[in-house]
Amino acid sequence: MEASVVLLIIILLSFLVFALPASTRYSFTLLLLAAGIILTSFWALEAFTSDEKVCSIESYLFTRLTGITLIVDRLSAFFILVVNLTVLVGFLYAKDYLKSYTRDIKPLRFSIHYFSYLWLYLSMILVVMIRNGTGFLIAWEIMALSSFLLVTFEAGDRLTMKTGISYLIQMHTGMFFILISFLIVEKATGEMSFDALKGYFSTHSNILLFLLFFTGFGIKAGFVPLHTWLPQAHPAAPSHVSGVMSGVMIKMGIYGIVRVLVSVQHDLMVIGVLLLAVSIISGLFGVMMAIMQHDLKSLLAYHSIENIGIIGTGLGIGMIGLAEGNVLMSLLGFSGGLLHVLNHSLFKSLLFFNAGSVYSATHTRNIEQMGGLMKRMPYTAILFLTGSLAICGLPPFNGFISEYLIYMGMFRSLPEAGLNQAVILLLSISGLVLIGGLAVFCFTKAFGIVFLGEPRSEKASAAQEVSKSMLIPQAITTFFILMIGLASLLFVKPVSVFVSDIFALNMSDLLSLPSLTALTQISIIAGIFVILSALILLTRHFHLKTKKVEEGPTWGCGYTAGSYKQQYTASSYSYNYNHLAKPLLRTKKIMEDIREEEIFPGERSFESHSEDAFKKVLIDRPVNWLSAILKKIAVMQTGEIRHYILYAFVFILLIFLLTFFKII
Amino acid sequence: MTGIVFILLTAFFFPGIILRTKNIASGRKGPGIFQPMKDLRVLLKKGSIFSPTTGIIFRIAPSITLSAILCASLLIPFAGNAAPLSFEGDFIFFAYILAMGRFFSIIGALDTGSSFEGMGANREAFFSMLIEPAFFILLAAFAMFTGYTSFSDIFPHFYVSESDYALIYSIIGCFLLVQIAMVETSRVPVDDPKTHLELTMIHEVMILDNSGFDKALIHIGTYLKFAIFGSLIFNSIVPAGWHFLLQSALFMLIQVVFAIAIGLLESFRARNKMNKNPKYLLTISAIAMIAFVVTLIITKKLM
Numbered sequence: 001m002e003a004s005v006v007l008l009i010i011i012l013l014s015f016l017v018f019a020l021p022a023s024t025r026y027s028f029t030l031l032l033l034a035a036g037i038i039l040t041s042f043w044a045l046e047a048f049t050s051d052e053k054v055c056s057i058e059s060y061l062f063t064r065l066t067g068i069t070l071i072v073d074r075l076s077a078f079f080i081l082v083v084n085l086t087v088l089v090g091f092l093y094a095k096d097y098l099k100s101y102t103r104d105i106k107p108l109r110f111s112i113h114y115f116s117y118l119w120l121y122l123s124m125i126l127v128v129m130i131r132n133g134t135g136f137l138i139a140w141e142i143m144a145l146s147s148f149l150l151v152t153f154e155a156g157d158r159l160t161m162k163t164g165i166s167y168l169i170q171m172h173t174g175m176f177f178i179l180i181s182f183l184i185v186e187k188a189t190g191e192m193s194f195d196a197l198k199g200y201f202s203t204h205s206n207i208l209l210f211l212l213f214f215t216g217f218g219i220k221a222g223f224v225p226l227h228t229w230l231p232q233a234h235p236a237a238p239s240h241v242s243g244v245m246s247g248v249m250i251k252m253g254i255y256g257i258v259r260v261l262v263s264v265q266h267d268l269m270v271i272g273v274l275l276l277a278v279s280i281i282s283g284l285f286g287v288m289m290a291i292m293q294h295d296l297k298s299l300l301a302y303h304s305i306e307n308i309g310i311i312g313t314g315l316g317i318g319m320i321g322l323a324e325g326n327v328l329m330s331l332l333g334f335s336g337g338l339l340h341v342l343n344h345s346l347f348k349s350l351l352f353f354n355a356g357s358v359y360s361a362t363h364t365r366n367i368e369q370m371g372g373l374m375k376r377m378p379y380t381a382i383l384f385l386t387g388s389l390a391i392c393g394l395p396p397f398n399g400f401i402s403e404y405l406i407y408m409g410m411f412r413s414l415p416e417a418g419l420n421q422a423v424i425l426l427l428s429i430s431g432l433v434l435i436g437g438l439a440v441f442c443f444t445k446a447f448g449i450v451f452l453g454e455p456r457s458e459k460a461s462a463a464q465e466v467s468k469s470m471l472i473p474q475a476i477t478t479f480f481i482l483m484i485g486l487a488s489l490l491f492v493k494p495v496s497v498f499v500s501d502i503f504a505l506n507m508s509d510l511l512s513l514p515s516l517t518a519l520t521q522i523s524i525i526a527g528i529f530v531i532l533s534a535l536i537l538l539t540r541h542f543h544l545k546t547k548k549v550e551e552g553p554t555w556g557c558g559y560t561a562g563s564y565k566q567q568y569t570a571s572s573y574s575y576n577y578n579h580l581a582k583p584l585l586r587t588k589k590i591m592e593d594i595r596e597e598e599i600f601p602g603e604r605s606f607e608s609h610s611e612d613a614f615k616k617v618l619i620d621r622p623v624n625w626l627s628a629i630l631k632k633i634a635v636m637q638t639g640e641i642r643h644y645i646l647y648a649f650v651f652i653l654l655i656f657l658l659t660f661f662k663i664i
Numbered sequence: 665m666t667g668i669v670f671i672l673l674t675a676f677f678f679p680g681i682i683l684r685t686k687n688i689a690s691g692r693k694g695p696g697i698f699q700p701m702k703d704l705r706v707l708l709k710k711g712s713i714f715s716p717t718t719g720i721i722f723r724i725a726p727s728i729t730l731s732a733i734l735c736a737s738l739l740i741p742f743a744g745n746a747a748p749l750s751f752e753g754d755f756i757f758f759a760y761i762l763a764m765g766r767f768f769s770i771i772g773a774l775d776t777g778s779s780f781e782g783m784g785a786n787r788e789a790f791f792s793m794l795i796e797p798a799f800f801i802l803l804a805a806f807a808m809f810t811g812y813t814s815f816s817d818i819f820p821h822f823y824v825s826e827s828d829y830a831l832i833y834s835i836i837g838c839f840l841l842v843q844i845a846m847v848e849t850s851r852v853p854v855d856d857p858k859t860h861l862e863l864t865m866i867h868e869v870m871i872l873d874n875s876g877f878d879k880a881l882i883h884i885g886t887y888l889k890f891a892i893f894g895s896l897i898f899n900s901i902v903p904a905g906w907h908f909l910l911q912s913a914l915f916m917l918i919q920v921v922f923a924i925a926i927g928l929l930e931s932f933r934a935r936n937k938m939n940k941n942p943k944y945l946l947t948i949s950a951i952a953m954i955a956f957v958v959t960l961i962i963t964k965k966l967m
Contacts, residue, residue: 374719394764408753415811419965433800437793444789448774518751533731548711554778555872568782
């Protein structure tokens, strides 16, 4: 198929972004993006519908130039479709969102931004299509670099630049692990590719290599404790970029893990339990930290960690199923996990776009300064509400469907489970339930504080609804969220077909599985719920028409001088939770006590922060330690040329001696 | 569909019986058992007052919450007959659709901008999160015991299995369901419908600003929740194989006993201090763990 020439053309044309006049750059990038999306969607659909299960794209030119073959199997096809949707929606959203930056940021930076957005897209597509190790790593590196450029869009801001660099370093740490893993494979099998993994795993120990891969891909995906870059990079990036990064880029880590899982041969049980444990911890930790955040975008970023945890839980359940030979468990676990990849890409990108709209309307990300936005930005509020309900996994939205599949994977295998397995399953069920409850806690807070009540600051009361060109892309995402929620079987069927395909599950009569036919019933009852709600609301509407409807102030226990300061704040909302979870969260309060002799206490401020313990131990401490050592070594940097000549002389002497004694 | 009729019937009498019991226990004359229904009628006749702070969420929340509870009631089986809708894992849907209703009642409360209601909303979210694991652990035990994953399949297979332990088992189940029901319907010891005072407790403080039609919907929702959990309790005690009429009679009996028990409990038991509630709720989950361990023993996985 010579269609991949189009890909080459896109790659070549992408450099033109710098040469074109500023006004056409956006449209030009959109054009290239659209071409790429149409082409790859076409490939993906072909891979899904063809009987061969693998759609190998042999482009003479592409292979000749780069030595890399592109292969689209159903796993890649699935990820391609997920990436395409979110990237397109994100870019459409960006059109007006970026306008607010035009005053402060030079046109060149915009070109860089468009260019790296395009390349982030291309690299993600290449990552899922390239099996060859070298090619994969190159694409992986392009992905890290382009996303770095996207994160540091507002590089004038010192903090943003610092965050960006920290991000870049952590990405390369991840890449280092993947590189090592590939090298191990190459040493053993002579081939450096995903296809060689199967051969390696059947003859060597599985756990070690899996752990190496998992560490590498886990940094991208954001499993705890490898998540430290996530809550920093997402808030720093512009919102459409955070949406794409959180929605799809971190899923590349999941893609890598699934690619490895497909090939794993032994020790399935250990790997499954390990994955499950890490995932449940990630889920709980992510949502627990999210509740304490005051920055809307870092709240969402921590929720990404939670959702990666849910995806991982599905995969872990699937692996345990494989180990036990429980086909149903594997099918439900993997399908749930992978469907959650799609679901999360939808609602998380939607929520980030909403957060961007809120930011561009209020110029703050601190939720303590918001409030009452529902009246000022009604459409954004409704979209945010949809996203919140979906991310909490509530029916009739899409999050419920994937969580339901994962739950079923666990509940269905309980009766046959042995003691250990039953206990593991029970703990995971409890974990998932707690994650769900905490998510409800977190998003009632986020939605309630940001959009409801009275504005808490001037900024919030001056907010205005964003433009249509920002709302419509979000509506597209919302449409899919509702579709998956209400007509789940349409989406679950293809996912479970390709899951049983890539994991070689022997499922003779897939579609008559009770757990899948239950989805029809769920659609019915979800429909009943929608109709019933509408009926009650209609009754209410007509009922209130016949009655007297008045306005009166909110009840204030006799005190009715309505002030926004009387409202519950985000901090007070999480107070009792914080009290319970204190040992884990390490919340710090900064406040000056009122002394006894102060009869009329002066003004005081109160601050509370919660600290990410993992970040402190894994990143901050080693960095501080390292910079302390480097400072000591800096004594050598005297600035006097004779000293430097001396160093050079000593160095040469050392080399000479070492060679003389045949040490090197 | 008989189940739905019975649930509606119970919901009709239930709150009155609790009220009556409390009156008798405290030595008051008190109104008749239809008083709550009369109150509903009054509420439906009244107009509504809305605060200018509130927006659309406050107005739609009670309706959506009620609709969620009604949907949950469609999943409850009755006397060996399958529920109107039953499918694998319907209890997951049951718990999540109730959570959906709760989500709306919470944000409805936050919409008023009142610190009281904010407090109630926060407590509702916090405590319901802590009780959720108990329900799921209990149902995990049920699922493991019977091998089924839907209400309509689990309960008929309770007494069919060869094990003699089923009775102990259904007692633990019943005990836990009562505890969960008390939390879900905002009764003592976690919440207090009389609300004096601890700054007006949980459920009542959330609905301070609701009036007229909306308030009636909220009350109906709470009554329905009683009936729904009541029928779950009934299902876990009475073997599904018994004669239908006997079961129906037992159903009514159990509901009445359940209501009287709640009334007595509220008359003689002090409610928890608010900051002790998390411990109390986690203890319920711990007891659910015991149910699970018992199941492990019965199904011969342990020992």
